[in-house]
Amino acid sequence: MKTVLLAGAALCALAAAPAWAQGPVSGTITDARTGGALPGATIFLDGAASGSTDAAGAFALPAVPAGPHELRVTFLGYEQQLRQVQGQADAQRLNASLTPGGVLTGEALVTASRANDRTATAYTNLGREDLAKRNFGQDLPYLLDQTPSVVVNSDAGAGVGYTDLRIRGTSNTGINMTINGVPLNDPESHGAFLVNLPDLASSINSLQIQRGVGTSQNGGAAFGASLNISTLDNRREAYAETNNTYGSFNTWKNTVQFGTGLVNGRFTVDGRLSRIASDGYMNRAASDLKSYYFAAGYQAKNTQLKFITFSGREKTYQAWYGVPEPALTGDRAQLQVYVDNGELSAANAARLLQEGRRYSYFTYDNQTDNYQQNHYQLHLSQGLGADWNLGAALHLTRGFGYYESFRARRKLVNYGLQNVVIGGQTITRTDLIDRKWLDNYFYGGTFALNYQPKAHEAFQATLGGAWNRFNNDHYGEVIWAQYASNGTIRHRYYFNDATKTDYNAYARATWQVLPRLGVYGDVQVRHIDYALAGVEDDQNDVATRARYTFFNPKAGATFALGAGQQLYASFAVGQREPVRSDFTDRPAGSPPAQAERLHDFEGGYRLNRPDAAFLGAGTALRLEANYFYMNYRNQLVATGQLNDVGTALRTNVARSYRTGVELTGAVSANDNISLSSTLTLSQNRIRDYRDVTYNADFDRVEAAPRTTTISYSPAVVSAHTLEGQPLKGLRAALLYKTVSRQYLDNTATSSRSIAPYQVLDFRLRYALHPRFVKEIELGLLVNNVLNREYVANGYTYGYVGASGRQENFNYYYPQATRNFLASVGVKF
Incomplete structure (x- = not known):
């Protein structure tokens, strides 16, 4: 705690510190x-995407370090412009005029699906x-933790291995994710399993989060947000x-990457190798993750061709089941209920008391998930005269792997095996080890034809x-089986195959009708054919x-108030199909899963003042207030239960909504000190919800309809970052996150909920510039500085127990107490 107070005092003293020869541009x-x-023009500083222009064409870089730098400005269909910038203490103004007809850049291939200040939507770039200053080896969701309305969690407890994020209460099955415009979400489950692409963040040049339906995207519909990733720069x-990073729980990250730069003005080659390994905070929750990235590109005046391949291979010990509630409470009476109802054996109950909140259900030494995903992409960007350009891509994703499990006393007949007769004894059950496999191919093509007439630049x-x-x-x-019966090695006991075809077309336009007024329209038609x-x-x-077949229209308007201020409002329709588990894991007697429909209203105010002199010389100010109302029909919401591979089970609810405000702001003073905050206040409700329970005779009992809270949807989420530079090259930051109560099911019952939590992290980055290398950077990340014991995810289910009453059993995913990650980076 003393360290935290000293760090906070140092940060607060920065306002009077010298600028150390750097400042805003x-x-x-x-x-x-x-x-x-x-x-929407993109600003690059030393090759890194560092910002974009607003509706008035203005941009602001709050911190340009001392020394010479290359600033590059690109815009679709225009010549890029290079300018030299010298870092200095005083604020600098740099205006640039771009000439139409320039070399196409890689960003053109993802521009078609990105939001900007003309599209009247809520987004974060x-x-x-x-990403680099956040990247100590934790998975990508943890690098996005300080962005609006985001809640993250980790099965293993420390951000390495299986992780997840929710945006506005929607899990990643409702978050559309693309890499260079190519869908990343699994077409069957709609999930995006970023554990399959470890250290992807090291190869990302820019990333945009759109909240709500957003613009038309390839792949699954955005029902809470979309995540648009680019590696094309x-x-x-x-x-x-x-x-290289080392930290708590024997966590290691090793990354090597290189690039040739632009060779002969035409060719580029980039590559990366990464390995991340961790024992995990939870017992027996280790991860061993490997990945590579390789890209080769060719560019001419009006043509860019780029081949990209990247792959990830993961081996993680299964931590999907979480820990029973008594592991957190130590309640022996509650633990006995788990034993009496067959939730735990007496031996496991004793072990639970010993291991506590780090308890792991599994003890088999190879209870692991093993999966590899190989991606291949070929991208073309082609200028077609002065006003047109085309972006197109072909892609193939090859995925294969299994998870291996020890199963005790399983019925032979359930595995297609005959009962075993030994003497006069008939053996009907056996211990065995099985592997459940996935073997898949995902392939297709995407395109975007862009029109921007130079004679009418407002359209x-x-x-x-x-x-x-x-x-x-x-x-x-x-x-393996203790009693193999008529089986052979790798005896196959089930098989099913799925085929899904998904195609869509969309048209979008923005038009600056008046100098201050702009309008936006977007319409998409999407068709899905799924066979299992x-x-x-x-x-x-x-x-x-x-x-x-879905028809998804969108429309919006923007109004410039002057001086970097803007009002905006939009309406969008999103529809999507059920996921695989909605079909295969439907409870007997339940109606078939229905497609979901969302009407999304967004409206807000933006202020961007890179030269907010009224707050002091060299001060930059950014504010945004966004209101949203997301009205659902037949929304599929989590019941709180999981299937046998940890996938949340869901049910349709006829009418539901999410509404709230997202407030964000950032202020910086000559890069000496900066404060950024985001606060989301929301209501997430199901109308006329009927809870279903069962009595001692196992009869279905349906409660009276009422309005209740949607599961996993906190009413308050906030994130705050205070960062400063007490010494030249040394940057220190405090990161504070709060999440209010989340319910594990749709009954809004506090005994089946995740308690509110607050987490404080501390980060240091120190950059040195010796003569023999370009840069050496030392980093330290202390997570959960206040050593809170909290959980960020869980699930619940109920059935009639030994008592003859319905029992509810809660399982949680505890997050790590205080831990650290330390890194050393070298740039040659």
Whole structure:
């Protein structure tokens, strides 16, 4: 605690500190022909995407370090412009005019699906530098923890291995994720399993989070947000870097990356190798993660061609089940209820009391998940005259792997095995080890045709779409059994295969009708054909055939108030199909899962003042207030229960909504000290919800309808970062996160909930510039400085127990107490 107070005191003293020869750079980007502003132009500092222009064409870089730097400005269909900037204490203005008809940049390939100040939506942009200062080896969701409405959690407790994020209460199954415009979400489960792409953040040049429905995207619909990732930027200068991290729970991260820069003005090659390993905070929750990234590109005046391949391989000990509630409370009476109802054996109950909140249900030494995902992308960006350009991509994702489990006393017949007769004894059960496999291919193509007439720069339009197919085999094998019966090694006991075809087309346009007034329109048609055949592991026939056609319109308007101020409002429709488990894990007698529909209203105010002199010389100010009302029909919400691989089970609710405000702000003073905050206040409700329970005779009992809170949807989420520079090259930051109560099911019952929590982290980065290398950076991240014992995720389920009453059992995912990560990075 003393360390925290000293760090806070040091930060608060920064306001009077000298600028250490660095300060803000701001300016305006315009069209050289018309003089009109260019909103959405990308600003790069030393090859890193560091910002973009607003509706008035203005940009602001709050901190440019001492020394010479290259500032590059790019905009779709314009010549890029390079300027030299010298870091200095005083604020600088830099205005640039771009000439139409420039070399296409990699960013053009993802521009079509990104939001900007003309699209009247809520979004957050992060560049390479933003991600790098957060990247100590934790998974990507943890690098986004300080962005609006985000809640993150980790099965293993420390951010390495399986992690998840929710935005506005929506899990990643409702968050559309793309990499360079190519869908990342699994077409069947809609989940985006970032554990399969460890250290992806080291290869990202820019990232945009859109909240709400947002703009039309390829892949699954955005029902809470979308995450648009780009790795397409070309770094013009050669580079080589290595970064190594060590920390608590024997956590290691080793990364090596390189790039040739632009060779002969035409060719680029970039590569990365990464390994991340951790024992995890939870017992027996280790992760061993490996990945690579490789890109080769060619560019001419009007053409850019780039081949990208990246892959991740993960081996994680299963921590999917979490820990029973008595592990956290130490309540022996409650623990006995778990034993009496077969939730735990007496031996496991004794072990739970010994291991406490770090308890792991599994003890088999290879109770692991093993998966590899290989991605291949070929991108083309082609100029078509002065006003048109085309971005297109072909892609293939190959995924395969299994999770291995020890199963005690399983019925032989359930595995397609005959009972064993030894003497006069008939053996019907056996201990065994099985593997459940996934083996899939995802392939297709995407395109975006962009129109921006130079004679009418106030108008921009895009016609885009995609065709994608997914083939996925699901099967199980028995690799060992105490009584093998008629089985052989790798005896296959179930098999089913799925095929899903998804294609869409969209058209979008923005038009600056008046100098202050702009309008936006976007319409998408999407068709899905899904077929599933075969039997699941419970030997049930899961044959399914479903077709959907969705029409998703969007519209909005913006109004500039002057001096970097803007009002905006939009309306969007989003629809999406159920996921695989909604079909296969539906309780007997339940109606079939229905598609969801969302009407999303967004409206807000933005203020961006890179030269807020009224607050003091060199001060920059940014504020945004966003209101949202997301009205659902047939929303699929989590029941609080999981299937056998940790996937949340869901049910349709006829009417529900999410509404609230998102407040964000940032202020910085000459880069000496900065404060950024975000606060979300929301209501998340189901109308006419009927809770279902069972009595002692196992009869279904349906409660009277009432309005209740949607599961996993906190009413208050906030994040705050205070950062400063007490010494030249040394940056210190305090990061504070708060999340209010979350309910594990839809009954709003406090005994089945996640308690509110607050977490404080502390981060240090110290950059040195010796003569023999370009830079050495030392880093330290102390997570959970106040040593709070908290949980960030959980689940619940109920049934009639030994008492004859319905019992509810809660399981939680405890997060790590105080822990650290220390890093050394070298740039050559």
